[in-house]
Amino acid sequence: MSLPDVSITEPISLHRTGEPIRLTDLDLQAAQAAQALMISFAQWANRNWRSLRPVESAKKPDALRLGLLGASKIAPFAAILPAKSHPEVIVAAVAARDPERAQAYAKLHGIPIVHLSYQALLDDSAIDVVYVALPISLHYEWAMKALKAGKHVLLEKPSTSNASEARTLFRNPLVADSAETIVHDKASLVILDAVHVRFHPAWQKFLSLIDSSTIAEAISTHHLPKGSLPDDDIRFQYALSGGCLMDFGSYNVQTLRQVFGAEPIECVEANARRMPAGLDKNIDQAFAATWRFPNGGSGSIVSDFAATGGYPLQWLTKGLPAFKLPMCSVRHREKIIQRPDLQDMEEAITKTVIFWNFTFASIWHRIDVVEEHFLRHTADGRIHRKWVDKEYFKQYKYTDSHGDDTWTTYRYQLEQFVNQVRGRRGSGVWIDGEDSIRQMEMIDQAYQKAGMLLRPSSSYKDDQHEGESIVRS
Numbered sequence: 001m002s003l004p005d006v007s008i009t010e011p012i013s014l015h016r017t018g019e020p021i022r023l024t025d026l027d028l029q030a031a032q033a034a035q036a037l038m039i040s041f042a043q044w045a046n047r048n049w050r051s052l053r054p055v056e057s058a059k060k061p062d063a064l065r066l067g068l069l070g071a072s073k074i075a076p077f078a079a080i081l082p083a084k085s086h087p088e089v090i091v092a093a094v095a096a097r098d099p100e101r102a103q104a105y106a107k108l109h110g111i112p113i114v115h116l117s118y119q120a121l122l123d124d125s126a127i128d129v130v131y132v133a134l135p136i137s138l139h140y141e142w143a144m145k146a147l148k149a150g151k152h153v154l155l156e157k158p159s160t161s162n163a164s165e166a167r168t169l170f171r172n173p174l175v176a177d178s179a180e181t182i183v184h185d186k187a188s189l190v191i192l193d194a195v196h197v198r199f200h201p202a203w204q205k206f207l208s209l210i211d212s213s214t215i216a217e218a219i220s221t222h223h224l225p226k227g228s229l230p231d232d233d234i235r236f237q238y239a240l241s242g243g244c245l246m247d248f249g250s251y252n253v254q255t256l257r258q259v260f261g262a263e264p265i266e267c268v269e270a271n272a273r274r275m276p277a278g279l280d281k282n283i284d285q286a287f288a289a290t291w292r293f294p295n296g297g298s299g300s301i302v303s304d305f306a307a308t309g310g311y312p313l314q315w316l317t318k319g320l321p322a323f324k325l326p327m328c329s330v331r332h333r334e335k336i337i338q339r340p341d342l343q344d345m346e347e348a349i350t351k352t353v354i355f356w357n358f359t360f361a362s363i364w365h366r367i368d369v370v371e372e373h374f375l376r377h378t379a380d381g382r383i384h385r386k387w388v389d390k391e392y393f394k395q396y397k398y399t400d401s402h403g404d405d406t407w408t409t410y411r412y413q414l415e416q417f418v419n420q421v422r423g424r425r426g427s428g429v430w431i432d433g434e435d436s437i438r439q440m441e442m443i444d445q446a447y448q449k450a451g452m453l454l455r456p457s458s459s460y461k462d463d464q465h466e467g468e469s470i471v472r473s
């Protein structure tokens, strides 16, 4: 829908009920802004409504049959809903520790088969793919067991409890060569560390606006208002490999690795705010860290499960829950342009790219590109003139045929997962095993720097493949 042309410089008058109303330029601009806001709200509501109610697609005869390990909270968003519109995926079974809960979950989500244990689901030869959405401490064990049972694995993030587990899991001979991206050997199995944000077109757009080699500073933040999670949540239990860095922080770590397009040289600073008295002190309720990257730039994260403050009248409001969008801001080094058209002057440009709501980009996001320009005298650096150019981007679908503006990050992820299993390229986005290992290495580095324990390794021993993992540097 396009806006009417209201570029009128002279005030105009309208007549309603006989009374003349003077409309100035300012009034028209306000009306135009209000109209634009209403249109974008209507578009937003419409897109999200359709996103939550995808049209069920007819399933192909060779559709992959997916089984859910655990009647988890996230599966409806990350697997069940996305599968509805995917012609090659059927959510065929669920297994939960409590059979009654599993039955109720299956009924609610229209899942035909209920298995009485996780192992029973893996033993079901009619299941091709397993979605592991269990506490992090169980990821390694059940992903490994699923691979051994011959299933492809969609594994919730973060992939494992620590880097050591990640190395054993992703370098397992059962999985497609972890250093290979796209189009695996059909005899091997696909495993994906489900970092859904990376599959969304907005994420790819964001990366395309960044020049990794010239980043001076990047910061990625993720906050949850205080009081959002109960004290007994899986994220607050060390034995279940919980922690803010493992959860929200893992998105922040991903963003730094992605924007720099490189692994950090070292973690220079890391601080945790541990859980309050009486709760698990090995758990970070909030985590902040800074790394140095090979281009000399620095990357920082701030993740908080109990964010407060940020309001006026601090003395009164500092304990109130804070609502902040996840965001990633990337500032480039100053770029100098010689200006032969202006004598003895140079133009310095600093470009900052900010991605608002990067984790839930499919609900709403905005990417700001802000360029600060300084026209200054070359002799003494005096500023002659300065100005700011701003551009905003949104990208809910790829520019080619990959996807639809109603697809969530999880739907884009499922598309690529299936493409990988089928040996198709699709959008070209993939996360290989080495990438997932590096991710866990960066998380481990930060826990070590903060003087905290690494999350505990699973006691599960993979007898068949132990010691067979490929050693790569």
Ligand SMILES: NC(=O)C1=CN([C@@H]2O[C@H](COP(=O)(O)OP(=O)(O)OC[C@H]3O[C@@H](n4cnc5c(N)ncnc54)[C@H](OP(=O)(O)O)[C@@H]3O)[C@@H](O)[C@H]2O)C=CC1
Residues within 6 Å of the ligand: 069, 070, 071, 072, 073, 074, 075, 078, 095, 096, 097, 098, 101, 132, 133, 134, 135, 136, 138, 156, 157, 158, 194, 196, 234, 247
């Ligand atoms: N990609 C994303 O956007 C998100 C990813 N996640 C990830 O997904 C995973 C699951 O998270 P979420 O759905 O929020 O978690 P839930 O609290 O719903 O737990 C998931 C399942 O874990 C099972 N479980 C097994 N052992 C235990 C135990 N000892 N204590 C508690 N639960 C147990 C339960 O299965 P059962 O039904 O058998 O009892 C439960 O259904 C985590 O790895 C998390 O990091 C979470 C949220 C968002």
Ligand SMILES: O=C1OC[C@@H](O)[C@H](O)[C@H]1O
Residues within 6 Å of the ligand: 247, 248
């Ligand atoms: O992965 C996640 O994304 C959404 C969050 O709300 C959740 O805690 C986290 O596990």
